[in-house]
Amino acid sequence: MxxxxxxxxxxxxxxxxxxxxxxxxxxxxxxxxxxxxxxxxxxxxxxxxxxxxxxxxxxxxxxxxxxxxxxxxxxxxxxxxxxxxxxxxxxxxxxxxxxxxxxxxxxxxxxxxxxxxxxxxxxxxxxxxxxQNTISLFPPGSYTVTRDQTKPYISFLPFTETVKNLSLEGFKYSLNKCHIALGSTLCISNELIRSQGAFSFTEGILIMIRSTD
Structure with a gap:
């Protein structure tokens, strides 16, 4: 359901x-x-x-x-x-x-x-x-994300004080086990370069926002 x-x-x-x-x-x-x-x-x-x-x-x-x-x-x-x-x-x-x-x-x-x-x-x-937007929260883990032409921009923001070991694969701007602190704008306005990408992290809560202009 x-x-x-x-x-x-x-x-x-x-x-x-x-x-x-x-x-x-x-x-x-x-x-x-x-x-x-x-x-x-x-x-x-x-x-x-x-x-x-x-x-x-x-x-x-x-x-x-x-x-x-x-x-x-x-x-x-x-x-x-x-x-x-x-x-x-x-x-x-x-x-x-x-x-x-x-x-x-x-x-x-x-x-x-x-x-x-x-x-x-x-x-x-x-x-x-x-x-214009879809907004989701994720606990630690590994996730896949599929390209959506109607909302091509993907941003990640920490919901908690820190998100640890954040990796982004298949994105225009990739990351490898990066720590993102509350207040960081490092992961604003990214895009997928393939039909499917992936993200993972080991600690914290992560916000994902998919947007269109």
Whole structure:
């Protein structure tokens, strides 16, 4: 099962969701994101939120369409997306995609980026997707990456204080067991020179961002 989570970020940054409507896809709407799903002809399997950013009519439409709702008070210790992602991780899906969580308020975006760590800790593949970028977090290990002409630029940033022994193969700018400290821009805006490349590291958490201009 793949879980697709749609939150309430700027709708113009949310890509065409129809390409992610696989047979086993499971959809979660988070607050206004549930409205976005309904507007795009997708009925959320679960909906999470305090729903304080939508109209009573929109809330009623969600209540009538979604099989299961998780409604919370506006004053709480976790964001709606945090609650939805925690639930999704417990389902142990093959993959989690998150939309509508970039753009808009910077504090929301940075908080959402840190939520990816939940999935990384559980060894679940998770990615943030908007029209221009995909963002993923990786624990230590070896990984392959395939060329995507729509997002040719690949950047790596440390999520932790240090990422150790980072190696890049098949990239325009290769690395061999290099330590990357928090704040480094060494691995910004790289590109694959073959149809497939590889990266590996032994310690830390690594952010990978794939982008287009």
């Amino acid at each position: 793949n879980i697709n989570i749609v939150a309430g970020g700027p709708e113009h940054l949310i890509p065409d969701l129809s390409r992610y409507r696989e047979k086993d896809a499971f959809w979660i709407g988070v607050d206004r994101g549930a409205v976005t799903l309904l507007d795009r002809g997708i009925i959320p399997d679960e909906a999470f939120g305090d729903f304080d950013s939508i109209t009573p009519e929109q809330k009623q439409a969600i209540e009538e369409a979604a099989p299961r709702l998780h409604i919370y008070q506006a004053e709480k210790d976790k964001t709606d997306l945090d609650l939805a992602l925690s639930w999704a991780v417990k389902q142990e899906p093959a993959f989690i995609r998150m939309f509508g969580i970039s753009g808009g308020r910077a504090d929301h975006f940075l908080g959402n980026l840190q939520l990816l760590h939940q999935a990384a800790e559980s060894r679940i593949n998770a990615v943030m997707i908007d029209r």
